[in-house]
Amino acid sequence: MGYPRLVAAAEKFSEITRTAAQTRVMDAALKLIAEHGVSGTSLQMIADAMGVTKAAVYRQFKTKEEIVIAITERELSRLEDAVEAAEAQGHELRAREILLDRMIDQAVSRRGVVSVLQFDPVIIRLQAEHEPFQRFIERLYAALLGTEAGVEARLHAAMLSSAISVAVMHPLVADIDAETLRAQLILMSRRMLDLPSGHDSRGTPKRRSAAV
Amino acid sequence: MGYPRLVAAAEKFSEITRTAAQTRVMDAALKLIAEHGVSGTSLQMIADAMGVTKAAVYRQFKTKEEIVIAITERELSRLEDAVEAAEAQGHELRAREILLDRMIDQAVSRRGVVSVLQFDPVIIRLQAEHEPFQRFIERLYAALLGTEAGVEARLHAAMLSSAISVAVMHPLVADIDAETLRAQLILMSRRMLDLPSGHDSRGTPKRRSAAV
DNA sequence: GTCTATAATTGGATAGAC
């Protein structure tokens, strides 16, 4: 922790620092991107939302892509400590619970943001090309899966992470308050985690319907 | 069926007819939109993909928005008969199953397309503004929910429809073949439908794990 | 950090010939 920081490479997203001016750009951009998508959000729109000119925005970030990268880094950093906690956990099932609870927290408290970052075509391409993003997402999936790698386990994980981030935005739940939503999602995810998968745990079925 | 058709209003999406040239535009546009989103797809890209000029594309559709509307109509029409069958069904649970199976079919057989149309900001706005889309989607939700309207039921429906359309695109299941995916999704949706919801059916629990 | 001004390109859309 004491050695001089390299300029180009931060090992953790949470260690990346931004100036106040940059953060203001990121806040304005995120809000617009959540509504219009990356391609549908222009620098002019961002500048207008901030009450400055385009040139002022370009002073903070050299390109539009850099803004998107900065936003993505910031969002992923919100899951970083949860992933690390999960990786450090000896008990695999408990590790998954830690991670899922945090993912639910994020999805509920930031309704809309998570799903945009997960489904916007530009960000998807960015995540595939930008190595730090790739590495982190792989860690996330690994922690979510644990040692299971079968078809069923992967589908459960895929459905869960999808359902969580998207369901919170669904018209059918638009009127449900955050607390109820969070509680119900945790309940549902526990149920799905505990579903018999027919090939994994010769372990105790003690947790079946424990959350119910 | 015999009376002269009104120009402006088709009652059913499946009754809308398109010329071969229009269909070629729609095919090219859908492919590009599925990858880049609506805002990220230009008329030039569509024309290039077809091997024609922009002007030729504009001959088939007056605006870019009309292309997006046509594509959306075509996709929704694929669920139209399933919604009607569900609405005609006396048995509510059976109705939901019919609809869900079709939604799973669509999501699996057209991996990627469904989720784009469901999450692209431009299409979301379009669906909110275009009345025929609104009406159909409301019918879809109604059939999916049946007579239940509680928090839990709505969240189940939201999670299911979300999870289905998104999970099929998830990196974790990228290598799973269509048939396995379909079978597993049907299994999962049955399980979720049959979960005890604590307030609905004083009905027979006969169907619990029937699909397993 | 912010501005004005502008370059260079691409976007959606139309006119008119074949």
Next chain:
DNA sequence: GTCTATCCAATTATAGAC
């Protein structure tokens, strides 16, 4: 149905003054 040619607005991005 397709083309060339064009219009105009909006886009990303930069230069240089304050």
